[in-house]
Amino acid sequence: MSAGVRAGKGTGSGNQDTGRSNGGTGSGTGRTGTGNGTTSKAKKDRGFPPAESPLPGAVVDNHTHLPLLAPDGSPLDPDDPGIPGGADPIDTDTQIARAGEVGVVGMLSVACDVPSLAGTVRLAHEHAEIGAAVAIHPNEAALHAKVLDVAPDGLDADLREHHDLSPAEALERVAQLASDDRVVAIGETGLDFFRTAAGRGHDAQVASFRDHLALARELGKAVQIHDRDSHDEVTDILLRDGAPERTVFHCFSGGEKLARACATHGWYVSVAGPVTFTKNDALRDAIALVPEELLLVETDSPYLTPAPMRGRPNASYVMTRTVRALAEIRGTDLERLCERLTATSGEVYGAFWRAA
Numbered sequence: 536m537s538a539g540v541r542a543g544k545g546t547g548s549g550n551q552d553t554g555r556s557n558g559g560t561g562s563g564t565g566r567t568g569t570g571n572g573t574t575s576k577a578k579k580d581r582g583f584p585p586a587e588s589p590l591p592g593a594v595v596d597n598h599t600h601l602p603l604l605a606p607d608g609s610p611l612d613p614d615d616p617g618i619p620g621g622a623d624p625i626d627t628d629t630q631i632a633r634a635g636e637v638g639v640v641g642m643l644s645v646a647c648d649v650p651s652l653a654g655t656v657r658l659a660h661e662h663a664e665i666g667a668a669v670a671i672h673p674n675e676a677a678l679h680a681k682v683l684d685v686a687p688d689g690l691d692a693d694l695r696e697h698h699d700l701s702p703a704e705a706l707e708r709v710a711q712l713a714s715d716d717r718v719v720a721i722g723e724t725g726l727d728f729f730r731t732a733a734g735r736g737h738d739a740q741v742a743s744f745r746d747h748l749a750l751a752r753e754l755g756k757a758v759q760i761h762d763r764d765s766h767d768e769v770t771d772i773l774l775r776d777g778a779p780e781r782t783v784f785h786c787f788s789g790g791e792k793l794a795r796a797c798a799t800h801g802w803y804v805s806v807a808g809p810v811t812f813t814k815n816d817a818l819r820d821a822i823a824l825v826p827e828e829l830l831l832v833e834t835d836s837p838y839l840t841p842a843p844m845r846g847r848p849n850a851s852y853v854m855t856r857t858v859r860a861l862a863e864i865r866g867t868d869l870e871r872l873c874e875r876l877t878a879t880s881g882e883v884y885g886a887f888w889r890a891a
């Protein structure tokens with residue numbers, strides 16, 4: 536999620552991890568369900584995509600933002616990163632059911648702003664299929680430091696009440712929940728040099744990233760990294776500070792250089808919807824280089840909907856498209872790939888979806 540930079544409700548968040556500028560995905564366009572409000576597309580084309588046929592094996596969505604909803608289905612926080620643009624959110628039971636019907640048996644839901652932390656951990660306690668990750672998103676880190684300089688992409692930063700907390704106080708909220716046994720990762724943390732302008736904003740992100748890495752190392756939990764236009768800086772910090780034992784590049788957007796660094800250091804590469812985008816040959820080439828045992832798959836829903844469904848909101852059940860694309864890129868048997876991906880999810884996070 537992006538947090539902090541809101542182009543209008545529902546979208547705002549989004550952006551960030553989306554539209555990875557990698558490989559010419561067309562930066563800023565990756566976001567789904569947002570940004571299309573002014574197009575003349577028929578409304579029926581902008582809702583959640585139809586489900587594909589089931590995968591031949593079980594897989595786990597390693598990174599999603601499940602919406603936090605009141606019993607009547609309305610968002611608890613209108614700026615919740617899990618609220619899609621262009622469609623009503625899908626409630627948790629329906630998310631789980633639809634995902635399960637196509638073979639997506641587990642979901643790691645990522646809370647990366649203060650308002651969504653506790654609710655996401657609660658979801659993970661209430662549903663065996665859901666695990667939680669907690670962190671302060673890099674763009675949120677800049678806002679807690681009261682830095683309002685965003686990169687020149689036209690979106691305004693928007694301070695909310697929770698940004699009154701200092702960076703240290705916000706991190707303390709994360710730390711209070713991080714040792715919970717349903718919290719299986721610290722994330723997403725990292726650097727976003729696309730969204731935040733150089734200077735104090737970058738400094739705030741670097742400090743926050745290093746604090747989150749220290750927390751993950753201390754607790755022995757996996758870390759999920761948000762790396763946007765900052766591959767070299769992220770790599771340098773990991774090597775200098777010491778990467779947690781299980782380090783995951785969420786929505787991998789690097790090229791061959793970063794893919795080789797991941798292979799060398801045993802860092803995991805989590806593949807999201809942009810791998811299906813027509814222009815992303817460089818991303819596909821990079822992902823083809825990653826050792827199979829380091830691959831994971833995710834949606835980052837409600838953002839980053841795979842082709843040809845871009846522009847619609849995303850959900851875990853839509854991940855079938857990304858898994859099939861990955862099998863094609865790798866020239867791998869789909870059933871065997873599903874098995875391998877699920878085994879790796881278990882190695883990185885523990886098989887949280889098999890609890891209870």
Ligand SMILES: [Zn+2]
Pocket residue numbers: 536552598599600645723835
């Ligand atoms: Zn995300």
